[in-house]
Amino acid sequence: MHPFSIVDGHMHLITESMAKKWRRTQEEEKVIKKRREQFKLPGYDIYPLQKMIELWTQEFEKYSIKKGVFLTFEPHNEDLIRFCSNDRFIGFTSVDPREEDAPNLLEEDIKAGLKGLKLYPVNRAFSVSDEKCYPVYEMAEKLKIPITIHFGVSIGYFSDLRYGNPIDLHPVARDFPDVPFILAHFGCGFLREALFLSYQCQNIYFDTSSSNRWIEYLPYSIDLKGVFRKCLNVLGADRLIFGTDSNFFPRGYRYTILEEQMAILNSLAVKEEDKANIFGGNIARLLHVRLKQ
Secondary structure, eight states, rough: OOOSSOEEEEEEEOOOHHHHTTTOOOOHHHHHHHHHHOOOOOOBBOOHHHHHHHHHHHHHHHHTOOEEEEEOSSOOOOOHHHHHHTEEEEEEEEEOOOOHHHHHHHHHHTTTTTEEEOOHHHHHOOTTGGGGGGHHHHHHHHHOOEEEEEOOOSTTTTTTTGOOOGGGGHHHHHOOTTEEEEEEGGGGOHHHHHHHHHHTTTTTEEEOOOGGGGGGSSSSSHHHHHHHHHHHHHOOGGEEEEEBBBOOOOTTOOHHHHHHHHHHHTTOOOOHHHHHIIIIIIIHHHOOOOOOO
């Protein structure tokens, strides 16, 4: 049992029907298999929706996780919408913001019960500052929802790093000060740029999710404790959001990430109130969710 409510701000739901929908060509599968081996990613099993509901419920009970935010890669994901009928599971939809009907798709998914938006500029190869995307930001502002964005490096071989620099978000964050923008994985390699952006715009948040192996590729020496120390100094505890990037079974919930990050914050003598915000309070506030211990 934790001394405060844990809300994981970055997870993924992948069901059997989703995987079938995203089926790739044989050539793409070969490339992806090679990338998984390169990055030493574990194998995984994919189950139907009902089985995934049971498995994630068991994991949340086992590790005393109050709620989790599950991200998807597409709009109108029926499995995610049904999954999130359980109030422990919170869903974020995804759209290609350049598409003309993207604002309507976003609004429909929020009305269906989802709570936020995830954007993948690197994987979809678009600039977040493209004016074509602005109607989606206007809709997010109207709906009062946060937007999580994956900038930086990606294990996806077909991603395009030209769109990975979070500095590209600066005019957008400036033009939409009431929209919370959450940079996944501390900016995933673009730590310096993400920190610059967070200094300029108070509506920039970082999530702490994943193993954060991007640290290994930086041209300077820093560890995860150093990353937390720097981010606490620049953003403060109120703009950091805990996450694990948990996704597949049999690995299940990545509790070791929670343990590691909790130990780091303890070693930095972070106050209990600030830890409570990082591990759940901040994302709950952005999602207008009340937490009961």
